[in-house]
Amino acid sequence: MSDAFIAVDWGTTNRRAYHIDNGHVVSSERDEMGVLSVPPGGFPAQVAALRDRFGSLPVLMAGMVGSNRGWYDAGYVACPATIEILAAAVVESEPGVSIVPGVSVDTSSRVDVMRGEEVQLLGAVAAGLAPMDAMICQPGTHNKWATLQQGALIDFTTAMTGEMFAVLKAHALIGSEMGGEVDADASFDAGVAASADEDLLAALFGVRAASVLGRRKPGEAAAYVSGLLIGSDCRARLRQSRQTVHLLADGLLSRLYTAAITSVGGQAVVVDSHASFVAGITRIRDLMR
Missing domain, CATH: 3.30.420.310 (2-keto-3-deoxy-galactonokinase, C-terminal domain)
Incomplete structure (x- = not known):
């Protein structure tokens, strides 16, 4: 399998795509083609267009593209979640195109979900940008506050x-x-x-x-x-x-x-x-x- 692939962080209103080779970003682009801007049935054509621009490479996506409002519902893994657990639960939407699942909190007292943020949170720890035990805040429309212990995402809260x-x-x-x-x-x-x-x-x-x-x-x-x-x-x-x-x-x-x-x-x-x-x-x- 080649070291090169196309990574897509596909949110509700925005999308960022990267051509990554051997861990390094070769090129990237950002646009406002969020999942709500894609017409019904339009995701395969959008991915094909990305491949036209970045090369005929495998595609790995995260974010709202894997929700019930996106292309293919990739489901959720429960906290505590590690990057290994996420990788094992990746689903394929079509040959050569895969989607990372989201992460959920589902207890008798509280429920919460995230999509896309989990890749950044666990990636920050994997890259040594944040410690293995950390509180991480990810501001945005729906702000995330995450608790990581020994490199695992053990809990999080979303604030609107x-x-x-x-x-x-x-x-x-x-x-x-x-x-x-x-x-x-x-x-x-x-x-x-x-x-x-x-x-x-x-x-x-x-x-x-x-x-x-x-x-x-x-x-x-x-x-x-x-x-x-x-x-x-x-x-x-x-x-x-x-x-x-x-x-x-x-x-x-x-x-x-x-x-x-x-x-x-x-x-x-x-x-x-x-x-x-x-x-x-x-x-x-x-x-x-």
């Missing part, structure tokens, strides 16, 4: 932090107040500080009141609301002072979560999420051979 921000901005009463750019600035820091009151719903309505009474400048509310949401999310997970969080993020999300984690008493260590995915998917591919 990013989606809640989008819903509030598009549909809530305070949405019209949420103008301006979001960054790790003074308004964001104020939101993180306000999240200490643990009364998120009242604090959110306070955004409207502050606008009516002229207590907040136009253009500051979006960053403040982001701080409220991310601050609440971080406070719910970080119960120990100086707790270290390995952060699978870059760009704006890296800045926001680093600021919030630091503000609530934790320590953030930024990890390259793309390198983690490449390491994880390559290790899965190697274990399949």
Whole structure:
């Protein structure tokens, strides 16, 4: 079996494809052809187009492409999950095209699922980018907080932090107040500080009141609301002072979560999420051979 293959991190709204040879990325591309943008029956043609661009190579995919909203339901493996367990449960959607399963938490008291993030989480450990025992945060629309022990993913929690921000901005009463750019600035820091009151719903309505009474400048509310949401999310997970969080993020999300984690008493260590995915998917591919 050749060392070269095409890896695809195929999410709901975005897709990133890599031509990997002997563990090294030869080329990559990112587009907005998420699973919701693919018409019914259109996945084989999409994969064929990737092969036209990257070469006629085996394809290994992860993410929402393996969900009941994607191409082929690859199922879930239960926590605790290792990269070896994931590799053993990979399914084939068509000859030469395989999909990594997701990971689930399914207990009498709590259920949760992830797809795609598991490759990055376990890949970060496999590549030595995060320790074998770690708390890892993966910010996004549905933010993941994962606990790893001895290199195994033993538990995780999903928070709808990013989606809640989008819903509030598009549909809530305070949405019209949420103008301006979001960054790790003074308004964001104020939101993180306000999240200490643990009364998120009242604090959110306070955004409207502050606008009516002229207590907040136009253009500051979006960053403040982001701080409220991310601050609440971080406070719910970080119960120990100086707790270290390995952060699978870059760009704006890296800045926001680093600021919030630091503000609530934790320590953030930024990890390259793309390198983690490449390491994880390559290790899965190697274990399949």
